[in-house]
Amino acid sequence: MKTLDDTLLMEIQADLEGTMTSLAAIIEKYDLDISDEDIEDRLLDGNAAVERSVCCEWWFSPSDLEFDEEKNGGVCQQCEPDAFD
Ligand SMILES: [Zn+2]
Numbered sequence: 001m002k003t004l005d006d007t008l009l010m011e012i013q014a015d016l017e018g019t020m021t022s023l024a025a026i027i028e029k030y031d032l033d034i035s036d037e038d039i040e041d042r043l044l045d046g047n048a049a050v051e052r053s054v055c056c057e058w059w060f061s062p063s064d065l066e067f068d069e070e071k072n073g074g075v076c077q078q079c080e081p082d083a084f085d
Helices: 006-016 023-029 036-043
Strands: 065-068 073-076
Touching: 006 023, 006 036, 023 036
Parallel strands: none
Antiparallel strands: 065 073
16 A cells, blocks of 8 residues: 655646546555545645546546536536636
8 A cells, every 4th residue: 555645646647637537446556545535635736736527527637627516516618618608
C-alpha cells in the first residue's frame, strides 16, 4: 500500500485527465490505501486538479467544467453546451 503524496497525486491527475477511469480502478492501479471519497477530494487539489463531470463521468480540469445546479455537479461543454453560454 502506498500513501498518496503530492508527487503521486500529480501523476494520478495527469493519468486521469481526458479519461473515464473509475476511482476504484485508480486506487487499485496505484495500490492506494484511501477511500473513494478521500481520493476524489484530493484530486481537486493543486495546480493539476481534475474533476469528474456528472454528465459523462470523464475527468476534466475544473476550469473546463460549468457547475450545473440541477445536476449538482460540473458538466462539460460537449454534453451541455447551453451551460457555457
Ligand atoms: Zn460531459
